[in-house]
Amino acid sequence: MRLRDYMMGLGTGVVIGVVASQAATRYIPSVTADQVLEQVKAAFKKEGPIDGSWVYMKTEPFHVGVIETDVYRGGITRMKNGVTENFEFAADAKTGSILEIKQLAV
Numbered sequence: 001m002r003l004r005d006y007m008m009g010l011g012t013g014v015v016i017g018v019v020a021s022q023a024a025t026r027y028i029p030s031v032t033a034d035q036v037l038e039q040v041k042a043a044f045k046k047e048g049p050i051d052g053s054w055v056y057m058k059t060e061p062f063h064v065g066v067i068e069t070d071v072y073r074g075g076i077t078r079m080k081n082g083v084t085e086n087f088e089f090a091a092d093a094k095t096g097s098i099l100e101i102k103q104l105a106v
Contacts, residue, residue, distance in 0.1 A: 031096035033057045033072045039096055040089055044076050051084075052077040059093040062100075071099060 037055040044050050055074035062071040070093040077086050086104040091097065 030094050031092075033074075036072045036091040036093075036096050037074055040074065040076060040091070040098065040101075043098075044078060044087075048078060048080060050076055050078045062090050064099070069099075070094070 033055045037053055041050060041053055053074065053076050055072055057072075059070035059072060061068055071090040072093055073088065073090050075086065075088045077084065079085070088102055088104060089098055090100040092099055
């Protein structure tokens with residue numbers, strides 16, 4: 001094998017690696033659903049114990065006016081003053097920022 005063939009193979013491998021890395025960064029969420037759920041649970045635990053929690057592992061589109069982003073949806077259940085409270089949330093799939101929390105009617 002000549003040096004030129006070796007260098008062409010090496011160069012091709014590097015280019016493919018860089019392209020794959022950039023594609024993965026764009027399309028793979030940087031925050032997992034479990035990380036989002038732990039963040040929300042930690043915030044609710046500051047106000048008292050929680051009874052249950054869940055998060056949907058796949059992202060879904062979320063619209064705020066003309067802006068659209070992918071979010072994880074989930075929920076929290078807790079007891080407060082003997083009353084069960086249920087909340088649902090939507091968190092940005094890339095940053096983990098909570099975009100919406102709403103209390104559900106019992």
